[in-house]
Amino acid sequence: MTYNSFKILFVILTLAIAFLGWQGAISWLWIIGIILFGVAILSYGSATLQSNFFTPTFSKLKEPNELILTFDDGPHPNTLAILEVLKKHQAPATFFCIGKQAQQHPDILNQIISEGHIVGNHTQNHSNKWGWMRSKAVRYEIEEATKNLESLSGKPIHFFRPPFGVTNPRIGKVLRTLPLKIIGWDLRSLDTTIKNPEKLWQRIKPKLNNSSIILFHDTQEHTVEVLEKTLEYCQSHGIKIVSLADKIETPSHA
Structure with a gap:
């Protein structure tokens, strides 16, 4: 519905x-x-972003034995360790970046891009009031982040993920006017709440055999260890790490 x-x-x-x-x-x-x-x-x-209730969302893969890696809330100093693991395993990923974080860490933002990963929009401030904002404020958060990310990286921004995965009629109305594809997930790691790496891994491991878009946070130190285990598991079980760009058509800018 x-x-x-x-x-x-x-x-x-x-x-x-x-x-x-x-x-x-x-x-x-x-x-x-x-x-x-x-x-x-x-x-x-x-x-529930993947319900597609307020806006169409790309949240699930159709082909078997595939995984898309996504990371929210960077760029952050811890992103460097995440990039190191991805480079070791030659795994592509998408980083949904906060505009103000990119302004603080432009070098990390550009390293993400130079190493072949995708950068998406995760609003300018990732405000806790996101779900209560008026349409004008919602538009500002998205457009300001796009402006800053594109200015700092020199690359167009095509993808957006709302903070907390929250949408509503106002957010949906604004998103329908913007040339951005909305990206969700169907496997939430909960790495911001589960701080024990082994417990986090045991939560994720049984679900990796289903083709998924997984949500991690590159701001979390323990995520580095779990990412390593995830990539090793995928390699040994024939699960291919695929790029978001290979699975969804890139919107054209007006």
Whole structure:
């Protein structure tokens, strides 16, 4: 279900409830239940990027035994260790970079690109208020990051990942006007909350046999160790690390 189809369904249900209520054929409990159901659907759609509820999202691979590596929240000093592991295994990755982080670490941003990886937009500030921002602020966060990333790297930005994977009607409306492909994931490592490398690895390992887009964070030191194990496992089990650019058409800039 998409947001537009949900709106149509909700209008139909509202009219039906109003009619049945007027006829005395439905109780307030049913009305409250329908409202709570609507709130639950909206909440799920907002928090689950791969649901495609508010905007089309590329979140899953179709071919078997493939993995796309993605990293959020850099560039960061720890990104250098991540790059070292990727270079060792000749593995491509996509880094969703925060604009202000790129301004602080332009050399790392350019190393990401020079080593053959993709840079995507992860907003200018990665604000904790992202899901509550007005459309104007949402547009600024995305466009300002694109401007800074392109200026610093000399490369066009084609891909975007919203902070926390959160979308809503305002964010979706802005994204539909921008020449960016929205990239999600179907395997979330949770490396920002699971700090023990072995526990993190045990969470990821059983899920690697499914073709996935995995979400890591290049800001986390323990992710370096888990990335090494992930790449070694993929190599020994015939899982190919593929580039995002090989799996999705690059949007053209207006």
